[in-house]
Amino acid sequence: MTNPTNPATRLFSPKLYREALRQLRFPALLLGGIALILTLLIPIVTRIGSGPTAFATMAVSGLQLLSFSIALMYLLPLVLTWNLFRFGNARNASDYYHALPIKRSALFTTLVAAVITWIWVTCAVTLLAGSATYALLGATVPYSLLPGLVGFLFTAGLFATAGVALGMAITGTTFSNIVVSLLVLCLPRYVMACFSSMVASIVGNLPSAYVGLFNGRVTNTLFALPGAVMDSNMDRILSSGTNMLYTLVLAAIYLVVGCALFRHRRSESAQVSAPSRLLQHVYRIAITLPVLIALAMAIQSMLTPSSGDSSDIIITSIVFVVLSLIVFCAYELITTKSPRRLLRVLWTYVIVLALAGVFWGSASLTARNELRFTPAANDIAGVQVLDLSYRGSTADLLTSVIGYTDGLNSLDYNTLLLKELELDDPEILKLVAQHLLSETGKDPYMLENPTYDSDQSGLTTVLVRVRTNTGETKYRTLTIPQYISKLDPFIVALLQSPTAAEAMTALPDQGEVRTVTTDMYVMDAGTRTQTKEQLGRQLYDSFVQEYQTLSPEQQFRALYTQLGQSDESSPTVGSLNPVVLTVSGVRGLNSFECGYELGTYFPKTVQLYTRAQSEQLHDLLDEGSADAIGTIMGIMLWKTTDRLSTVNNEWRLEAATAVVEPASPSDPQEPGEPDGDEVAVSIQPTVSADVETPDEPVESDPQPTELFSAVWTDAYKTLTDFRGVDTDAGEPGKEYGITIQQYRQMLDVIKPALGRDLDLTLPYCLDLTGDVDIRSLFSDAGIPNTTITLTQAEGDALLRLVDGIAD
């Protein structure tokens, strides 16, 4: 017999838990099974498509490991929670559950526990099974990510379940279940995001992530995923402990509130949208409020100088008000089905208007307070530079919703060092004061999109924390121009500060570095002889050696390529698809992640990179990988355009020649070769320069990187021309273009000649970016010795094609 004095029975019922697990068995196993099968299929299909070597050197990402467990994380809380808690929507079921000899709090927590159990089990099984499949098939699985990913799934699933359970605890119909659950999950973040975004848009130089308590620096894991997918630091964001802790706290609050409301929920409210008239008002107002908050934001944005015509305010207002009235009335009519009742409650629309007004007023007051912060230089006690290249937008709504989380985007090493310093150099304080005075209250759009002068290549946003003599601390952004021929005075001032300069040009110690990766062209992988990590380490070692030979200013330019990289004295590798070494590690309690571009200062490292790239392509060629074949096809096409011959130095490559000659009767025929009219086509790149062996150091290299610049530029043009062109004639006016039709013709010629059933599809062509060492590729892959036998018709077609392109 249940003991009413036992606290355990007041909070949890093991037998009901078992029964609830049984009830959820079917939907959980069905959805979990589907997700599991799909998750297992992905690595298998990838393995088949990429070949064993490429797969073996592939570094599996966190998102790949999560796979369809993400779908479970979003779907199961809704399905399972609704499944168990829908008894509140029917009187007979409500009678049954409320007649059980169990405390209401125990009923709530037990059912939630059953939902959570299934979510956690199915998500964990899917995640681990997918990881195991990758591992069994030979891929490199980053096991260190797994705990973070499990935490991400668990917290997001718990939060979603808590939100839906809370929503269902205070509603009594399926429609109101869904609406109120979504409001519970989304409305607070929406309002907070709108508030911070609006304040930031008024202040101009205040990042929305730093608007008082309402900030986007931390977000719950349920909303972190979209942000993570859009960010290069996805794995880190997903496994952020701060986010998880925040989500756990939120989920706990929702569960406690949900439990309390469930305890006081009137059993007779089954089949009624809201258990009381008051709550019906609350729901109706809550669902209408977002529309009017959007209106407030729209009007505020129209009031800024950059918005142009402000006469649209009236039209916009009418549209939003009508929309909000539709939402307001629709909710009431759907839930009560009583037009008469709608007329009786129409007055509550005034409350919605008032709340929107309160929202706008609060945001305006907060902004006004922030606008006052323009201290003089002698009023500033110190400045901390938190980020030299702040990527968080100042007023972007999406950023606020999903949590751009500059606190989560791991800082680069130098910023990590720099932010530890509070700078009080007079010149720095003076410049900060000047920036604050001139940029506070400016339209963010105007700040981010100024009129460039000819010496400017762009802007950089620097995030600083300013502490005044009175102890007041504020976060602000400084808009720093990027000059072509010089550095901005603020950067100069930083470099003239010994402590700041040291912090800004240091490289991570080898002991602090955990991983070094780079983005290989064909795929994110290593080579046959080196894993991605080994390759990265080798490249980083070379990078460090070359870096140490540079002057302090060159070091700065090398690290901060976006801050004045393009002056004439320092030619760059090219801005289109620069090779980036990604170095991550831990310094103290903080982790960092840096991206080092392999620019003109690092020829040896670039050479190592391109050699590895070629080796990777070679590996793929040996397997007959579609990727590699597609790549080589593309390179052939570029070369027929003869663009590369314009690079006139010893690294120059000339166009590959396609020699077509009639098949000689005297030529030895291979068994199985086609008879009749045939031509032998030898596709042979000619390399005019001496080919250095990979182990030899690069000597007397005048401007080695120009080659790569030219290659990338040319490839970029070719790629640009490919895009969107799907006509036989090609796009008029494009000098280097080749039509998709021509590409297909090329494939039609080559594929039967190779005698392989290759999956050469268009995307492989479109993927081409060209950052490859063509010399190494052709020589290493043995292309010069490749002879492809074609029929006369095929040869003619190829010749026509090549001629057409060359023309």
Place this chain on the structure above:
Amino acid sequence: MIQASDLTKRFGTAVALDSLTCQVPEGVIYGLVGSNGAGKSTFLRLAAGVYRPDGGTLTVDGAAIWENPAIKEQIAFVPDELYFLPQASLERMSYTYADNFPDFSRERYTELVQTFQLDPRANLNTFSKGMRRQAAIILALSRRPRYLLLDEVFDGLDPIVRTLVRRLIYRDVMDRGASAIISSHSLRELEDTCDQLALLHKGGIVFESDMGDLQTSLIKLQVAFGPECAADFTEEPFTTLGLDVVDFNRMGRVATLIVRGTATDATARLAALNPAPVLVEVLPLSLEEVFLYEMEAIGYRFGDVLESPQTPQAPQSQEVAS
């Protein structure tokens, strides 16, 4: 003992139970009758711990039922609208009951399934209304509860099963001293089943009495006259005698009266009639008659829908509680 004191339950502005006071002793079958919307089902839901009282108290042995698992374990509730898990069979439901109710007896369950001859593995959705009710009764009785709350329990049952259910309830009450509260609109059913009865109307008890001695203020009299009496007499002579005639019916020279008062007083007054009646007999009131006339007395009146010869005439103003 279940004790309700000033028990009040409101649904919004509507008052379902209004300061209701009653008690259900141990070992009795307690019948609840009343007009539609009188509060019978509400009372049972309160007694099952489903609803929370808005006022007053509802206790078992002095302990409140609401949020009291120890008390709720002693109560089995079969509501008017039955609930079974989706796609569940009776067997599946038995496991659910076994998990949720510690007193569930599988032995008893097996015995009852055999008695009712239901297929325990069949989907309950395929059952008829009566079979579903039998399934619910099986599950409830399998718990051997101390208190059985049965809302419209005979609804949809055929006469044989109805008798079977009645016997099973009797056995539980007699063998184990269990108590049962049965609400029904089938007055004859309750008349044959209950030990005690409460008549509810508009959330209150009109009267509460033992079935063996219905303590109503109404009496039924049959008065026969000799040939000297005119065959078309009316109730006027009776009212002249000071009798409070609730209903009057005449067939030839035999009149049947429902009179408010005591039998002694009424027969004494009838002795003064001229011509004197040849026969004055006090007849027992059926439960249905009590229900009809007591309800009529408090303003709950029916039209001509009842075809019983004793049905009151339709009044000009008909008032039916919602």
